[in-house]
Amino acid sequence: MGSDPQYIKYPDLLLAQSVFNLSNPACNASTRQASLKKLQDAIAERKMAPFYRHLAHPTEGILNTSGEGVTQHPHPHNAGASKPLITSNMLASRPSSKIDFPWDEKLYHSLVEDNKKELEGIQKEEDEAEEAAGETEVQAARGKRAEFWARVGDKDKSIESHEALLEKIGFLGTKIDLVLAMIRIGLFFGDRLFVKKTIERAEALVESGGDWDRRNRLKAYKGMHLLTCRSYSLAAPLLLDSLSTFTSYELCSYSSLVIYSVLAGSLSLKRVDFKAKVVDAPEIKAILGAGEDQLAALSGEVSSGPGALDEEMADATVSKSTPTAGATTVVNLTTLATGSTEQAETETPVDFSPLANLVNSLYNGNYRSFFKALAAVEDHFLTQDRYLHEHRAWFVREMRLRAYQQLLQSYRVVGLTSMANDFGVTVDYLDRDLAKFISSNRISCTIDRVNGIIETNRPDDKNKQYSDVVKHGDSLITKLQKYGQAVRLRGSERS
Numbered sequence: 001m002g003s004d005p006q007y008i009k010y011p012d013l014l015l016a017q018s019v020f021n022l023s024n025p026a027c028n029a030s031t032r033q034a035s036l037k038k039l040q041d042a043i044a045e046r047k048m049a050p051f052y053r054h055l056a057h058p059t060e061g062i063l064n065t066s067g068e069g070v071t072q073h074p075h076p077h078n079a080g081a082s083k084p085l086i087t088s089n090m091l092a093s094r095p096s097s098k099i100d101f102p103w104d105e106k107l108y109h110s111l112v113e114d115n116k117k118e119l120e121g122i123q124k125e126e127d128e129a130e131e132a133a134g135e136t137e138v139q140a141a142r143g144k145r146a147e148f149w150a151r152v153g154d155k156d157k158s159i160e161s162h163e164a165l166l167e168k169i170g171f172l173g174t175k176i177d178l179v180l181a182m183i184r185i186g187l188f189f190g191d192r193l194f195v196k197k198t199i200e201r202a203e204a205l206v207e208s209g210g211d212w213d214r215r216n217r218l219k220a221y222k223g224m225h226l227l228t229c230r231s232y233s234l235a236a237p238l239l240l241d242s243l244s245t246f247t248s249y250e251l252c253s254y255s256s257l258v259i260y261s262v263l264a265g266s267l268s269l270k271r272v273d274f275k276a277k278v279v280d281a282p283e284i285k286a287i288l289g290a291g292e293d294q295l296a297a298l299s300g301e302v303s304s305g306p307g308a309l310d311e312e313m314a315d316a317t318v319s320k321s322t323p324t325a326g327a328t329t330v331v332n333l334t335t336l337a338t339g340s341t342e343q344a345e346t347e348t349p350v351d352f353s354p355l356a357n358l359v360n361s362l363y364n365g366n367y368r369s370f371f372k373a374l375a376a377v378e379d380h381f382l383t384q385d386r387y388l389h390e391h392r393a394w395f396v397r398e399m400r401l402r403a404y405q406q407l408l409q410s411y412r413v414v415g416l417t418s419m420a421n422d423f424g425v426t427v428d429y430l431d432r433d434l435a436k437f438i439s440s441n442r443i444s445c446t447i448d449r450v451n452g453i454i455e456t457n458r459p460d461d462k463n464k465q466y467s468d469v470v471k472h473g474d475s476l477i478t479k480l481q482k483y484g485q486a487v488r489l490r491g492s493e494r495s
Helices: 013-023 029-046 049-056 105-132 135-152 155-168 172-189 192-207 212-228 232-245 254-268 271-279 282-288 292-299 353-364 367-382 389-408 416-423 427-439 461-494
Strands: 413-415 445-448 453-456
Touching: 013 029, 013 172, 029 049, 029 105, 049 105, 049 135, 105 135, 135 155, 135 172, 155 172, 172 192, 172 212, 192 212, 212 232, 212 254, 232 254, 232 271, 232 282, 254 271, 254 282, 254 353, 254 367, 254 389, 271 353, 282 353, 353 367, 353 389, 367 389, 367 416, 389 416, 389 427, 413 416, 416 427, 416 453, 427 445
Parallel strands: none
Antiparallel strands: 413 453, 445 453
């Protein structure tokens, strides 16, 4: 088997997004209808009997939990089933009350029969290979079985078949590809614990001698997993590093990677790193930039060099890449992506203007525009993506905190009314919002409503370090004293 990536076609993670769209009340009717048609077409074309049952079955289907569907002729051996054949976490956290995904008993039995015939063909091919051919042909037949279960959407059997194949394979590159495929199976069905464990296995394999391409692919996989676990500070460097060498279109589209990278970086990176890796990064400027900045980034004329050293707020000036009022940042990422897979070819244009406004307004300190951009990002991206949807409220809250901290760190005293005007909110709202962060020790300041001011309490780093040394020193002395007493007691016992 060659060094090119294998087992990357299935499962199709875009179908998992379509399932999410059907259950997401924030999706509009046209998106839901398109997702429904895409699922129905894929189920019929790929003979996805197990997945169809998991979604639409009148009693077991996750999209039909109310039991509204009517099964025409229940299959005898399924009549007494007490639990679903597949478990998953594919729906929105608060799914829509009405999901129209019809169950067709005849279609299901037709798909089951097709699956049986295909499995019989694969088994026959494997038996013939064991009798007359070599080990390569046998492994190829077993690989077809693993891909079959991943294609039809049976979680447990696809993992089982991949594991069985992994035990027989000797080539390291193919082993890594199989483990990456199992990571995608976990992502497809929303099984984070399985994904975490499988990523650890992939890391061990890669460290034992994985090639450059598979190392880069694993970096994107791990970044995606960390994003779903709300570990944005760990996900940001992995996702941002993947932008320039991204080829994992089986994982997500390039446009999605850009969105994930920018959101993770905007939330977690310090100002200097945010400037270098997001605001001035050529890969991001090529997408979020406007006019000359975008053209320069696309041609390779810009780099995140000296500008990355701009740390002080006073030095922040309006960037050329700030979109004008009437400009839109709509990019067809097919021309930017480095790969050549089918998913790259079908990349659709995405309006990145809310994301561009968020990045530039945060860095330039235009907080009124930042709050508006944050609301637009929530509507356009956070509520629409299956990986971002669950943590959307947390992300918005943390971004508000970041903006508050960025403004307050530059002043000793700030007028409450002045700060409220800067953010475009009322004084009462700002008071309530800041109080939550102050009470949880996220912001070091106090609010004086009588005088209408906010006083910041800047922590003195030297005094803090001194206090920490004294505190740890006292703790160490106490432990040593207890140890000395124990030693003396033991000595007296011997005498």
